Amino acid sequence: MASTRIAAAIHLPRRARGSALNGRAGRYCGVVQSSSRPSYSIDRLWPDPATGLALDEAFGDIALPPAPAGRPLVGVNMVTSIDGRAQLAGTSERLSGRVDRELMQHYRAAYDAIASGVGTLRADDFYSHLPRAAADQRVAAGRTAQPLAVLIAGGGRVPTDRRFFAYDDQPRALAVGTSSPYAATPLPGVEMWVAPTVIPQPAWLLERIAAAGCASVLLEGGPHLNAAFLAEGLIDELYWTVGARLVGTNALPMIAPIPGGSPWAEHPREGELISVHRSGAELFVRYRFGRIG
Numbered sequence: 001m002a003s004t005r006i007a008a009a010i011h012l013p014r015r016a017r018g019s020a021l022n023g024r025a026g027r028y029c030g031v032v033q034s035s036s037r038p039s040y041s042i043d044r045l046w047p048d049p050a051t052g053l054a055l056d057e058a059f060g061d062i063a064l065p066p067a068p069a070g071r072p073l074v075g076v077n078m079v080t081s082i083d084g085r086a087q088l089a090g091t092s093e094r095l096s097g098r099v100d101r102e103l104m105q106h107y108r109a110a111y112d113a114i115a116s117g118v119g120t121l122r123a124d125d126f127y128s129h130l131p132r133a134a135a136d137q138r139v140a141a142g143r144t145a146q147p148l149a150v151l152i153a154g155g156g157r158v159p160t161d162r163r164f165f166a167y168d169d170q171p172r173a174l175a176v177g178t179s180s181p182y183a184a185t186p187l188p189g190v191e192m193w194v195a196p197t198v199i200p201q202p203a204w205l206l207e208r209i210a211a212a213g214c215a216s217v218l219l220e221g222g223p224h225l226n227a228a229f230l231a232e233g234l235i236d237e238l239y240w241t242v243g244a245r246l247v248g249t250n251a252l253p254m255i256a257p258i259p260g261g262s263p264w265a266e267h268p269r270e271g272e273l274i275s276v277h278r279s280g281a282e283l284f285v286r287y288r289f290g291r292i293g
Protein backbone atom coordinates (compact mmCIF):
# COMPACT_ATOMS: atom_id res chain seq x y z
CA MET A 1 0.00 0.00 0.00
CA ALA A 2 1.05 3.31 -0.79
CA SER A 3 3.02 5.07 1.72
CA THR A 4 4.68 8.39 1.69
CA ARG A 5 6.43 8.52 4.94
CA ILE A 6 6.66 12.06 6.11
CA ALA A 7 10.34 11.62 6.36
CA ALA A 8 10.99 15.05 4.94
CA ALA A 9 8.72 16.77 7.42
CA ILE A 10 10.29 15.26 10.48
CA HIS A 11 13.74 14.58 9.09
CA LEU A 12 13.62 10.87 9.54
CA PRO A 13 15.85 9.00 7.14
CA ARG A 14 14.12 7.59 4.10
CA ARG A 15 14.58 3.91 3.64
CA ALA A 16 14.07 1.78 0.64
CA ARG A 17 10.96 -0.31 0.83
CA GLY A 18 11.66 -3.68 2.25
CA SER A 19 15.02 -2.63 3.51
CA ALA A 20 15.84 -3.00 7.13
CA LEU A 21 14.28 -0.53 9.50
CA ASN A 22 16.79 0.09 12.23
CA GLY A 23 18.57 -2.83 10.69
CA ARG A 24 15.43 -4.98 10.63
CA ALA A 25 12.40 -5.05 8.37
CA GLY A 26 9.46 -4.94 10.73
CA ARG A 27 5.88 -5.68 9.85
CA TYR A 28 4.74 -2.77 11.97
CA CYS A 29 6.99 -0.18 10.46
CA GLY A 30 5.87 2.07 7.70
CA VAL A 31 6.84 1.65 4.11
CA VAL A 32 8.22 4.26 1.77
CA GLN A 33 6.52 5.30 -1.40
CA SER A 34 8.82 5.97 -4.28
CA SER A 35 8.59 6.22 -8.03
CA SER A 36 10.04 2.73 -8.18
CA ARG A 37 7.26 1.36 -6.01
CA PRO A 38 6.70 -2.20 -7.12
CA SER A 39 3.22 -3.28 -8.07
CA TYR A 40 1.88 -6.32 -6.33
CA SER A 41 -0.50 -8.78 -7.87
CA ILE A 42 -3.34 -9.77 -5.58
CA ASP A 43 -5.92 -12.45 -6.22
CA ARG A 44 -9.27 -12.25 -4.50
CA LEU A 45 -10.25 -15.83 -3.76
CA TRP A 46 -13.52 -15.06 -1.99
CA PRO A 47 -16.01 -13.50 -2.49
CA ASP A 48 -16.21 -12.57 -6.19
CA PRO A 49 -12.95 -14.20 -7.32
CA ALA A 50 -10.68 -11.96 -9.39
CA THR A 51 -7.04 -12.24 -10.33
CA GLY A 52 -4.23 -9.78 -10.91
CA LEU A 53 -5.61 -6.96 -8.76
CA ALA A 54 -3.41 -4.09 -7.64
CA LEU A 55 -3.18 -3.67 -3.90
CA ASP A 56 -5.29 -0.52 -4.03
CA GLU A 57 -7.97 -2.28 -6.09
CA ALA A 58 -8.11 -5.18 -3.70
CA PHE A 59 -7.93 -3.25 -0.43
CA GLY A 60 -8.48 0.41 -1.24
CA ASP A 61 -11.91 0.53 0.33
CA ILE A 62 -12.04 -1.46 3.54
CA ALA A 63 -15.58 -0.82 4.62
CA LEU A 64 -16.01 -1.27 8.34
CA PRO A 65 -19.29 -2.40 9.86
CA PRO A 66 -21.02 0.01 12.22
CA ALA A 67 -19.61 0.14 15.72
CA PRO A 68 -21.52 -1.90 18.28
CA ALA A 69 -23.81 0.10 20.53
CA GLY A 70 -21.93 1.92 23.25
CA ARG A 71 -18.36 1.22 22.22
CA PRO A 72 -15.92 1.50 19.32
CA LEU A 73 -15.55 -1.27 16.77
CA VAL A 74 -12.51 -3.43 17.57
CA GLY A 75 -10.41 -4.96 14.81
CA VAL A 76 -7.35 -7.12 15.35
CA ASN A 77 -4.54 -7.29 12.83
CA MET A 78 -2.03 -10.13 13.15
CA VAL A 79 0.32 -12.26 11.11
CA THR A 80 1.22 -15.82 11.94
CA SER A 81 3.23 -18.57 10.41
CA ILE A 82 1.34 -21.46 8.83
CA ASP A 83 1.75 -23.33 12.09
CA GLY A 84 0.19 -20.49 14.01
CA ARG A 85 3.10 -18.69 15.64
CA ALA A 86 3.00 -14.92 15.99
CA GLN A 87 6.69 -14.53 16.77
CA LEU A 88 9.82 -15.39 14.87
CA ALA A 89 12.96 -15.10 16.95
CA GLY A 90 11.07 -12.95 19.43
CA THR A 91 9.48 -10.46 17.04
CA SER A 92 6.87 -10.37 14.29
CA GLU A 93 9.51 -9.53 11.75
CA ARG A 94 10.06 -11.85 8.82
CA LEU A 95 6.79 -13.66 9.38
CA SER A 96 5.42 -12.01 6.26
CA GLY A 97 6.56 -10.16 3.18
CA ARG A 98 6.31 -6.76 1.57
CA VAL A 99 2.70 -7.04 0.45
CA ASP A 100 1.64 -7.56 4.03
CA ARG A 101 3.57 -4.54 5.21
CA GLU A 102 1.89 -2.39 2.58
CA LEU A 103 -1.51 -3.91 3.26
CA MET A 104 -1.23 -2.91 6.89
CA GLN A 105 -1.41 0.73 5.86
CA HIS A 106 -4.82 0.06 4.27
CA TYR A 107 -6.11 -1.55 7.43
CA ARG A 108 -4.76 1.29 9.53
CA ALA A 109 -6.19 3.96 7.26
CA ALA A 110 -9.67 2.53 7.79
CA TYR A 111 -9.54 2.88 11.58
CA ASP A 112 -9.79 5.91 13.87
CA ALA A 113 -7.26 4.58 16.40
CA ILE A 114 -4.42 2.05 16.30
CA ALA A 115 -3.53 0.38 19.61
CA SER A 116 -0.78 -1.97 20.73
CA GLY A 117 0.47 -3.47 23.93
CA VAL A 118 3.76 -2.22 25.24
CA GLY A 119 5.20 -5.74 25.01
CA THR A 120 5.05 -5.32 21.26
CA LEU A 121 6.84 -1.98 21.38
CA ARG A 122 9.52 -3.52 23.57
CA ALA A 123 10.08 -6.17 20.88
CA ASP A 124 9.51 -4.17 17.69
CA ASP A 125 10.26 -0.57 16.72
CA PHE A 126 6.80 -0.14 15.26
CA TYR A 127 4.77 2.96 14.53
CA SER A 128 1.38 3.49 12.96
CA HIS A 129 1.97 6.84 11.28
CA LEU A 130 0.30 6.81 7.87
CA PRO A 131 2.02 7.79 4.66
CA ARG A 132 1.05 11.08 3.02
CA ALA A 133 -1.24 9.57 0.36
CA ALA A 134 -3.29 7.67 2.92
CA ALA A 135 -3.42 10.69 5.23
CA ASP A 136 -4.62 12.90 2.36
CA GLN A 137 -7.36 10.42 1.53
CA ARG A 138 -8.56 10.46 5.10
CA VAL A 139 -8.65 14.25 5.14
CA ALA A 140 -10.56 14.30 1.85
CA ALA A 141 -13.11 12.00 3.48
CA GLY A 142 -13.52 14.43 6.39
CA ARG A 143 -11.43 12.39 8.83
CA THR A 144 -8.31 13.20 10.80
CA ALA A 145 -5.11 12.81 8.80
CA GLN A 146 -3.63 10.35 11.24
CA PRO A 147 -5.25 7.74 13.45
CA LEU A 148 -4.84 8.15 17.18
CA ALA A 149 -1.87 6.00 18.25
CA VAL A 150 -2.58 4.27 21.56
CA LEU A 151 0.09 2.44 23.51
CA ILE A 152 -1.22 0.22 26.28
CA ALA A 153 1.10 -0.47 29.19
CA GLY A 154 0.63 -1.76 32.71
CA GLY A 155 3.25 -0.95 35.28
CA GLY A 156 6.41 -1.67 33.33
CA ARG A 157 8.94 0.11 31.21
CA VAL A 158 7.91 2.06 28.15
CA PRO A 159 10.65 2.26 25.49
CA THR A 160 10.44 5.95 24.74
CA ASP A 161 13.22 5.84 22.17
CA ARG A 162 10.97 4.13 19.62
CA ARG A 163 9.65 5.80 16.49
CA PHE A 164 6.17 5.43 17.95
CA PHE A 165 7.02 8.70 19.74
CA ALA A 166 8.68 10.39 16.77
CA TYR A 167 5.80 11.76 14.72
CA ASP A 168 4.63 15.10 16.02
CA ASP A 169 1.69 15.26 13.62
CA GLN A 170 0.07 12.12 15.01
CA PRO A 171 -1.92 12.25 18.26
CA ARG A 172 -0.66 9.73 20.83
CA ALA A 173 -2.02 8.33 24.05
CA LEU A 174 -0.32 6.14 26.61
CA ALA A 175 -2.60 4.06 28.82
CA VAL A 176 -1.02 2.85 32.05
CA GLY A 177 -2.07 1.17 35.25
CA THR A 178 -2.15 2.73 38.68
CA SER A 179 1.33 1.53 39.65
CA SER A 180 3.04 2.81 36.51
CA PRO A 181 5.79 5.39 37.07
CA TYR A 182 4.37 7.25 34.08
CA ALA A 183 1.15 7.88 36.00
CA ALA A 184 3.01 10.42 38.11
CA THR A 185 5.50 11.54 35.47
CA PRO A 186 3.74 11.86 32.12
CA LEU A 187 5.69 11.78 28.90
CA PRO A 188 5.82 14.98 26.85
CA GLY A 189 3.66 15.04 23.73
CA VAL A 190 1.60 12.09 24.91
CA GLU A 191 -1.87 12.17 26.38
CA MET A 192 -1.78 10.10 29.56
CA TRP A 193 -4.64 7.77 30.36
CA VAL A 194 -4.28 6.40 33.89
CA ALA A 195 -6.53 3.42 34.50
CA PRO A 196 -8.29 2.85 37.82
CA THR A 197 -6.73 -0.64 37.87
CA VAL A 198 -3.18 -2.01 37.98
CA ILE A 199 -3.57 -3.24 34.40
CA PRO A 200 -5.82 -1.25 32.04
CA GLN A 201 -8.92 -3.27 31.24
CA PRO A 202 -10.39 -3.51 27.73
CA ALA A 203 -13.78 -1.97 28.54
CA TRP A 204 -12.10 1.01 30.22
CA LEU A 205 -9.71 1.36 27.29
CA LEU A 206 -12.62 1.43 24.86
CA GLU A 207 -14.31 4.11 26.95
CA ARG A 208 -11.19 6.24 26.71
CA ILE A 209 -10.83 5.60 22.99
CA ALA A 210 -14.48 6.56 22.45
CA ALA A 211 -14.02 9.69 24.58
CA ALA A 212 -11.15 10.64 22.28
CA GLY A 213 -13.65 10.72 19.42
CA CYS A 214 -12.79 7.36 17.89
CA ALA A 215 -15.51 5.01 16.63
CA SER A 216 -13.07 2.24 15.73
CA VAL A 217 -9.77 0.88 16.99
CA LEU A 218 -7.38 -1.55 15.35
CA LEU A 219 -5.44 -3.67 17.81
CA GLU A 220 -2.06 -4.69 16.49
CA GLY A 221 -1.27 -7.12 19.27
CA GLY A 222 0.43 -8.46 20.97
CA PRO A 223 -1.00 -11.82 21.89
CA HIS A 224 -1.50 -10.93 25.58
CA LEU A 225 -3.43 -7.76 24.83
CA ASN A 226 -5.47 -9.65 22.22
CA ALA A 227 -6.27 -12.24 24.88
CA ALA A 228 -7.58 -9.57 27.23
CA PHE A 229 -9.96 -8.30 24.55
CA LEU A 230 -11.07 -11.78 23.53
CA ALA A 231 -11.74 -12.63 27.16
CA GLU A 232 -14.34 -9.86 27.21
CA GLY A 233 -15.76 -10.77 23.80
CA LEU A 234 -14.45 -7.48 22.45
CA ILE A 235 -13.03 -8.54 19.09
CA ASP A 236 -15.30 -7.70 16.15
CA GLU A 237 -13.01 -8.11 13.15
CA LEU A 238 -9.81 -10.05 12.53
CA TYR A 239 -7.35 -9.34 9.73
CA TRP A 240 -5.09 -12.36 9.61
CA THR A 241 -2.07 -12.71 7.40
CA VAL A 242 -0.87 -16.26 6.98
CA GLY A 243 2.83 -15.96 6.28
CA ALA A 244 3.94 -18.91 4.17
CA ARG A 245 6.35 -20.21 6.72
CA LEU A 246 6.65 -23.06 9.18
CA VAL A 247 8.64 -22.40 12.34
CA GLY A 248 7.92 -25.29 14.68
CA THR A 249 8.59 -23.35 17.86
CA ASN A 250 6.64 -22.70 21.04
CA ALA A 251 6.42 -18.97 20.31
CA LEU A 252 3.26 -17.08 21.20
CA PRO A 253 0.22 -17.67 19.01
CA MET A 254 -1.99 -14.87 17.70
CA ILE A 255 -3.91 -14.85 20.97
CA ALA A 256 -2.18 -15.93 24.17
CA PRO A 257 -4.02 -18.29 26.52
CA ILE A 258 -6.50 -16.25 28.52
CA PRO A 259 -5.37 -16.04 32.14
CA GLY A 260 -7.60 -18.10 34.39
CA GLY A 261 -9.10 -20.03 31.48
CA SER A 262 -10.95 -19.00 28.37
CA PRO A 263 -14.69 -18.31 28.52
CA TRP A 264 -14.72 -19.63 24.94
CA ALA A 265 -13.08 -22.97 25.68
CA GLU A 266 -16.32 -24.93 25.34
CA HIS A 267 -18.30 -22.63 23.08
CA PRO A 268 -15.83 -20.83 20.83
CA ARG A 269 -16.43 -17.54 19.12
CA GLU A 270 -17.68 -18.35 15.63
CA GLY A 271 -16.20 -16.26 12.86
CA GLU A 272 -17.95 -15.16 9.68
CA LEU A 273 -15.61 -15.23 6.69
CA ILE A 274 -15.61 -11.81 5.03
CA SER A 275 -12.84 -12.15 2.44
CA VAL A 276 -9.78 -14.12 1.39
CA HIS A 277 -7.00 -12.74 -0.78
CA ARG A 278 -3.64 -14.13 -1.77
CA SER A 279 -0.40 -12.75 -3.07
CA GLY A 280 2.19 -15.30 -3.93
CA ALA A 281 2.09 -17.87 -1.17
CA GLU A 282 0.62 -15.54 1.49
CA LEU A 283 -3.04 -15.42 2.45
CA PHE A 284 -4.93 -12.41 3.79
CA VAL A 285 -8.06 -13.47 5.59
CA ARG A 286 -10.75 -11.29 7.16
CA TYR A 287 -13.23 -12.60 9.70
CA ARG A 288 -16.07 -10.92 11.55
CA PHE A 289 -17.38 -12.02 14.92
CA GLY A 290 -20.76 -11.67 16.48
CA ARG A 291 -21.47 -8.94 18.92
CA ILE A 292 -21.67 -9.31 22.66
CA GLY A 293 -24.46 -7.58 24.51
Ligand SMILES: NC(=O)c1ccc[n+]([C@@H]2O[C@H](COP(=O)([O-])OP(=O)(O)OC[C@H]3O[C@@H](n4cnc5c(N)ncnc54)[C@H](OP(=O)(O)O)[C@@H]3O)[C@@H](O)[C@H]2O)c1
Binds near residue numbers: 079116220226
Ligand atom coordinates in the same frame (compact mmCIF):
# COMPACT_ATOMS: atom_id res chain seq x y z
N1 LIG B 1 2.60 -11.61 14.69
C1 LIG B 1 2.00 -10.46 14.95
O1 LIG B 1 1.15 -10.00 14.20
C2 LIG B 1 2.40 -9.72 16.20
C3 LIG B 1 1.74 -8.55 16.57
C4 LIG B 1 2.13 -7.89 17.73
C5 LIG B 1 3.14 -8.41 18.50
N2 LIG B 1 3.76 -9.54 18.12
C6 LIG B 1 4.83 -10.11 18.95
O2 LIG B 1 4.29 -10.43 20.22
C7 LIG B 1 5.25 -10.15 21.24
C8 LIG B 1 4.68 -9.12 22.19
O3 LIG B 1 3.42 -9.54 22.60
P1 LIG B 1 3.04 -9.74 24.13
O4 LIG B 1 1.78 -10.49 24.14
O5 LIG B 1 4.22 -10.26 24.85
O6 LIG B 1 2.85 -8.24 24.62
P2 LIG B 1 1.67 -7.19 24.35
O7 LIG B 1 0.35 -7.85 24.32
O8 LIG B 1 2.06 -6.33 23.21
O9 LIG B 1 1.81 -6.29 25.64
C9 LIG B 1 1.58 -6.87 26.92
C10 LIG B 1 1.77 -5.79 27.94
O10 LIG B 1 0.76 -4.83 27.78
C11 LIG B 1 0.44 -4.29 29.03
N3 LIG B 1 -0.99 -4.41 29.27
C12 LIG B 1 -1.81 -3.38 29.59
N4 LIG B 1 -3.06 -3.79 29.74
C13 LIG B 1 -3.07 -5.11 29.48
C14 LIG B 1 -4.10 -6.07 29.50
N5 LIG B 1 -5.37 -5.77 29.82
N6 LIG B 1 -3.79 -7.34 29.19
C15 LIG B 1 -2.52 -7.67 28.88
N7 LIG B 1 -1.49 -6.79 28.86
C16 LIG B 1 -1.77 -5.51 29.17
C17 LIG B 1 1.29 -5.02 30.07
O11 LIG B 1 2.41 -4.16 30.22
P3 LIG B 1 3.36 -4.08 31.51
O12 LIG B 1 4.42 -5.11 31.26
O13 LIG B 1 3.84 -2.67 31.49
O14 LIG B 1 2.51 -4.39 32.70
C18 LIG B 1 1.70 -6.26 29.35
O15 LIG B 1 2.93 -6.79 29.79
C19 LIG B 1 6.47 -9.63 20.53
O16 LIG B 1 7.34 -10.71 20.29
C20 LIG B 1 5.93 -9.12 19.22
O17 LIG B 1 6.90 -9.14 18.21
C21 LIG B 1 3.41 -10.23 17.00
